[in-house]
Amino acid sequence: MTRLRDRRLSSTLSEEEVRLLTRPTELPPQPWRYTVTPNLVDSLVRIADAAGQMTAAPLSYYRRKELEARAKLMRIIWVVGGSFRSVKLEEVEAVLGGARLVEKREPIAEAIRRAAIVEDALAHYSTARGSSDNRLTPELAMAYERASQGTSSLREARWLAYSMRERGKLLDLNKDASKVPPSVKAMFDWTNQDPLVSKSAVLRAATFYWGLKLLYPAWRSVSVVLHHELRVGRVDANGLLMLTEATVAQHELLDTARIDLLETDEGDLTKYFELFTSALLRVLWERLEALGRVRDNEEHLPWKVVAPPDALDADLYEVVERLGQAGSAAIVAGLGKNAPPLRTVQRRLQKLVSDGVLAKRGARKNAVYTLAGRDGSG
Structure with a gap:
């Protein structure tokens, strides 16, 4: 066709x-074909080196979490911005925290929820514990695609319960996700059987992105397959990449799959693989430069701000991050059935406020906690 x-x-x-x-x-x-050229080998080697540098970047736990959250927000804004150019960062943060938008902005809120479902599923399935292989499957790829279209279960009340309780329930919300088109299954079969591509996270990501972009040209958030494979393959182990066309390098990477290459249309992926890996390398270099600036800034911060947290501090941070803002009772509920007593949580929250990690509004009993720097006061 x-x-x-x-x-x-x-x-x-x-x-x-x-x-x-x-x-x-x-x-x-x-069968599709490609040639292992010197340019391709050189790019793959340099990508592996850059990926190692990103993984080993000496960033504090809290700064890394902040950068990961920022990357997620930027990806959501980019996806939603394809249909609603007026979407604002504050609106994304509000919807993710369970807030309502005014009636005329509700279509934007629905688009934010769709994009957030995909992002939460990405975080869940690309890092799922207890699985020996978190690589992308055809079923999950189609679940990502269907979730991006929206589901009847994303009404406000259901979304609020979802966003404040469990994450990554993409397959549960899309029961028909196992219906994989033959063309998608054939693409995964080829990728899993090829001796080189099957072992390369970069080439797997490139193949899936090219194929799904061709089959589903209207799928705005198709780059989720790149993020999934690159995260699982430890090219972007900490989820810090923002593939949103915000820079020339990012635009070139996302545009490789639609470049009109006669060779690719005839099943020869050589030139496409060269273009993709070259563009990805530039994106990684760009991100490394940005991380270097962040690291330099952290050298001047107090030790308590950059010190690694214990398990409870990390859990509290992640709950507040997920809820956006919350009182101590809601935070205890967010910790789950093994949560410590309320008084213990309140003391630890106060410590995190004193250390500059969290911000607090209101008196102790009615205090509302947010992440420092994201409480709307700055």
Whole structure:
């Protein structure tokens, strides 16, 4: 199948633009092929080195969590911005915390919920414990795609309960996600059987992104498959990449799958793999430079702010991060059935406030806690 084009426009378009409009929307027949060129090998080696530097970056726990949350917010804004250019960071943060938007902004809130479901599922399934292989599956790929379209279960009350209780329930919210189209299954079969691609997180990510972008051109958040594979493959072990077209390098990476390559349309992935790995390398270098600036800034912070937390401090931080803002009773509930007594939690929350990790509004009994710097006061 090819995309239909209006013949009246052909005289105003370049030959390349016409070919892009009439490009097939089906994957080329298998077997697909590629050549291991010196350029491809060089890029893969450099990517491995850059990935190691990102993983080993000497950032504090709290700063790393802050950067991870920031990356998530930026990805959500980019996805929602494809349909609603007026979306604001404050609106995303409010909806993630369970707040309502005014009636005329409710379509934006619904889009934020859809994007957040995908992000929470990404965090859950790419780091699931107890599994020996968290790599992307065809069922999960289609669940990501269907969740991006929205579900009837994302009404406000259901979303509030979801966002404040359990995360990563994407497959439960999309019961039909196991219905994988034959073309998607064939793509995964080829990827899992190829001796090199099956062992390379980068080439797996590149193949899935190319194939799903071709099969589902309207899927705005298809880059979730990149984040999933790169995170599982420890290219982005801490989830710090923001593939949102915010920079030239990011735009080039996300654009590789739609570049009108005749070789790719005929099943030769050599040139595409070279372009993809080269663009990914530039994105990683760019991110490393940014992390270097963050590390330099941390050297001037008090030790209590950058010291690694114990288990309870880390759990409290993650609950407050997930809820956006909450009182001590809600935080205890968020800790689950093994939560310590309320008084213990209150004392520890006060310690985190004193250390500059959390911010507090109100008196002790009615205090509301937020992450420091994200309480709207700065």
